[in-house]
Amino acid sequence: MNSELSFADLGLAEPLLRAVREAGYTHPTPIQAQAIPHVLHGTDLLAAAQTGTGKTAGFTLPILDHLLRHPQKGRASGRPRVLVLTPTRELAAQVEESVRLYAHHTRIQSLVIFGGVNINPQITALKKPVDILVATPGRLLDHVSQKTLDLSGVEILVLDEADRMLDMGFIHDVRRILRLLPRTRQSLLFSATFSDEIRALAQGMLDQPQEVSVARRNAASGLVRQKVVMARQGDKRDLLSHIIRESGWHQVLVFTRTKHGANRLAEKLVKDGLSAAAIHGNKSQSARTRALSGFKDGTVAVLVATDIAARGLDIEQLPQVVNFELPNVPEDYVHRIGRTGRAGSPGSALSLVDDSEVKLLRAIERLTRQNLEPITIAGWVPPVPSAEASDSEVATAAARPRGHRENPAGRTQRARRGRTPSTAGRRA
Structure with a gap:
C-alpha cells in the first residue's frame, strides 16, 4: 500500500x-x-x-x-x-x-x-x-x-x-x-x-x-511483547495483584476461562485496593456497559473478562493484556492479545501459566510460530499453599472437561464444528 x-x-x-x-x-x-x-x-x-x-x-x-x-x-x-x-x-x-x-x-x-x-x-x-x-x-x-x-x-x-x-x-x-x-x-x-x-x-x-x-492466518501482531510467567494455579490471583500494584498498571485487560473465575478475580483485586470490574455473559447489559465505560475513562484500571464478553472491545492504545489462564483453543490466544499493539502502538501480553497448561502453551507457540519469553517477577514470593488455594475454582477449571458448560471459550475445534445454537447464544 x-x-x-x-x-x-x-x-x-x-x-x-x-x-x-x-x-x-x-x-x-x-x-x-x-x-x-x-x-x-x-x-x-x-x-x-x-x-x-x-x-x-x-x-x-x-x-x-x-x-x-x-x-x-x-x-x-x-x-x-x-x-x-x-x-x-x-x-x-x-x-x-x-x-x-x-x-x-x-x-x-x-x-x-x-x-x-x-x-x-x-x-x-x-x-x-x-x-x-x-x-x-x-x-x-x-x-x-x-x-x-x-x-x-x-x-x-x-x-x-x-x-x-x-x-x-x-x-x-x-x-x-x-x-x-x-x-x-x-x-x-x-x-x-x-x-x-x-x-x-x-x-x-x-x-x-x-x-x-492483511495478515497471515493466525499471525500475532509484531508490536506485542509476549511474555510468560510460570505460576501455580492457586498463586495466580495473589501474583497478578502483586504485578499490577508493583508495575503501576492503570489499564489492563485480563482474560479468564470462566465467568465465576472472572468474578472471584475482580473481587480479589478490589479487596487489594485496585479498581477492577468483571464482564461476562451473566452480567446485565447495563453492568457490562458501566464496566466498559469505566475502563475506557480510567476509573476502572483492571477489566476482567471471558473471551466471548471481550470480543469486539475496541479500546485505543490498550497497553497491557494478561492471560490469567491460557485458552484451550490456540486461536483464541491470538484474538486475546490482539486487543493490544493496535494502530501502530506497542503493547504487552503476559500469560500466567501453570504446569498443567504447558501443553496449551506449546500449541500456541506452534500456531504463532514463535517462542514466548519466560520471565520471573522481581520481589514475588509465593505464599504457602492453603487449603483454599489448592481447592480453588481456578485450579479445577484447568482440569475440567473442555465441553464443560461454564467454559464456552474453551471448546475443542471438534465441539465447535458440531454444536448447535445454544439458548445463551440466541439471546446475544
Whole structure:
C-alpha cells in the first residue's frame, strides 16, 4: 500500500472525509485501502482482518458513501437498507458507534439492536426510518418473528467477525437470516481467519467476491511483547495483584476461562485496593456497559473478562493484556492479545501459566510460530499453599472437561464444528 494514500484518494464523499479528519485519521490502514475501493465498486467481498486493523471503517465508510450517493425518498419504518450482523452485543454497539461517528455530517440514521435488554424500546425505534441496522442474530430474528422488522429492502449485508459467529453456534441463525434477504444485494464477509467453514459460508453467501487479506492466518501482531510467567494455579490471583500494584498498571485487560473465575478475580483485586470490574455473559447489559465505560475513562484500571464478553472491545492504545489462564483453543490466544499493539502502538501480553497448561502453551507457540519469553517477577514470593488455594475454582477449571458448560471459550475445534445454537447464544 502507498503510505501517502489519503482517504480523499479513495473517492469518498466530502461529509465522510470531514468526519474522518475530525476523528484524527489521515491515512487509511491496509485493510481500509484494500477494502474500500471494492465496496465502493459494489462487488461482494471476502476479507481476512483481525480486530484492531481498522476493518470497521473499511466497510462503514464506503457503505455510508453509497447511501449518500443513492438517497431513497419515502423510506418505510423498520425497513433498513443496510444490515450489519455481529456475534456479540459489545461489538454491535461498537460498530454502530463508528457508524454514527462517520455519519455525523449526514442525515443517515442508524440503530443497534441486541439481546439482554428490554425489546420494547427497540420496537419503538424501529417505527422510524432506519438506514443502517447493526444487530446480533438472535435479537434480529426476535424482531422478525414479531413483525417489527422488514428485511426486504436490504441492499448491503455485512457479516462481521464471521469466524466468531460460527464458533458461538450462530450458523443456523445466520442462514435463516440470509433466506430472509433479497437475492440481489451486495454482501461483505469479514473474518479473522479463512477456515474451511468460513469458505463454505462465503460460497453460499457471496457472488463472485473479491478477496483481501492483511495478515497471515493466525499471525500475532509484531508490536506485542509476549511474555510468560510460570505460576501455580492457586498463586495466580495473589501474583497478578502483586504485578499490577508493583508495575503501576492503570489499564489492563485480563482474560479468564470462566465467568465465576472472572468474578472471584475482580473481587480479589478490589479487596487489594485496585479498581477492577468483571464482564461476562451473566452480567446485565447495563453492568457490562458501566464496566466498559469505566475502563475506557480510567476509573476502572483492571477489566476482567471471558473471551466471548471481550470480543469486539475496541479500546485505543490498550497497553497491557494478561492471560490469567491460557485458552484451550490456540486461536483464541491470538484474538486475546490482539486487543493490544493496535494502530501502530506497542503493547504487552503476559500469560500466567501453570504446569498443567504447558501443553496449551506449546500449541500456541506452534500456531504463532514463535517462542514466548519466560520471565520471573522481581520481589514475588509465593505464599504457602492453603487449603483454599489448592481447592480453588481456578485450579479445577484447568482440569475440567473442555465441553464443560461454564467454559464456552474453551471448546475443542471438534465441539465447535458440531454444536448447535445454544439458548445463551440466541439471546446475544
